[in-house]
Amino acid sequence: MGSRTEGTVCPISFVKDVLFPYALRVLPETLEAQWDNSDFAKYKDAYPPEYSTSKDELAAHTRDLMDKDVKIAYLKSLQGYLWKEGYAAGHLKAPLFPDVADKLHTWHQNGFKIMIYSSGSVPAQKLLFKHTNADPSDLSPIISDWFDTVNAGLKTEAKSYQTIAESHPEVPVGEWLFLSDNAKEVDAAIAAGMQSMVVQRPGNPELPHGGKRERTFKPTFEDGWMDKSNMEDTK
Numbered sequence: 001m002g003s004r005t006e007g008t009v010c011p012i013s014f015v016k017d018v019l020f021p022y023a024l025r026v027l028p029e030t031l032e033a034q035w036d037n038s039d040f041a042k043y044k045d046a047y048p049p050e051y052s053t054s055k056d057e058l059a060a061h062t063r064d065l066m067d068k069d070v071k072i073a074y075l076k077s078l079q080g081y082l083w084k085e086g087y088a089a090g091h092l093k094a095p096l097f098p099d100v101a102d103k104l105h106t107w108h109q110n111g112f113k114i115m116i117y118s119s120g121s122v123p124a125q126k127l128l129f130k131h132t133n134a135d136p137s138d139l140s141p142i143i144s145d146w147f148d149t150v151n152a153g154l155k156t157e158a159k160s161y162q163t164i165a166e167s168h169p170e171v172p173v174g175e176w177l178f179l180s181d182n183a184k185e186v187d188a189a190i191a192a193g194m195q196s197m198v199v200q201r202p203g204n205p206e207l208p209h210g211g212k213r214e215r216t217f218k219p220t221f222e223d224g225w226m227d228k229s230n231m232e233d234t235k
């Protein structure tokens with residue numbers, strides 16, 4: 001069982017209106033404090049050289065990438081670093097959709113492996129699932145594995161899903177279920193041999209073809225995720 005984060009387990013607005021602005025707010029003070037710190041070098045040095053020569057260049061490029069929501073590994077890595085203190089201090093908490101925590105616990109108790117595949121970096125994923133609005137807040141112990149664009153590849157490419165499946169040979173590829181609000185990612189997962197569905201959530205943009213496609217899944221919080229009556233089969 002695999003899933004992406006924004007628009008699937010939590011609202012897109014949490015990422016766009018809370019996480020991104022938080023990262024931009026703490027960026028200048030972080031650059032000021034950490035620029036020459038050897039622990040920070042791995043974030044700074046991952047940027048292309050033309051953007052890592054000065055704090056101003058790096059900040060401007062970071063702002064530009066976030067404005068355009070570019071999901072590039074060096075930005076995602078820095079974001080995870082910038083969010084760390086915010087989560088630790090309680091300023092950031094992931095607002096999961098109301099069905100998510102219960103459903104993940106149920107699946108876990110029933111022996112399913114739950115894994116996350118996100119454009120957000122693995123450290124950022126772990127922070128998000130560790131600090132949620134659920135009770136208990138930390139869902140990370142029930143997540144079996146974590147994938148991002150560094151250890152798996154781009155989410156719209158079938159080979160990324162093959163890489164993920166191959167890293168767990170104990171689970172035949174046809175037994176994986178990948179849930180995403182992004183139809184292109186669902187198509188890539190299906191091309192790799194996984195089962196996959198588009199999840200529709202409040203606040204998500206209109207799907208291609210007005211959401212009319214096979215295997216579109218619109219969970220209602222009362223009925224639960226796996227109620228087939230919520231599935232639009234428009235074949």
Ligand SMILES: CSCCC(=O)C(=O)COP(=O)(O)O
Pocket residue numbers: 004005006007015019071076079117118119120121124125128155
């Ligand atoms: C899990 S880190 C915060 C979300 C994020 O930065 C992101 O890019 C979300 O990507 P996803 O593929 O999970 O929608």
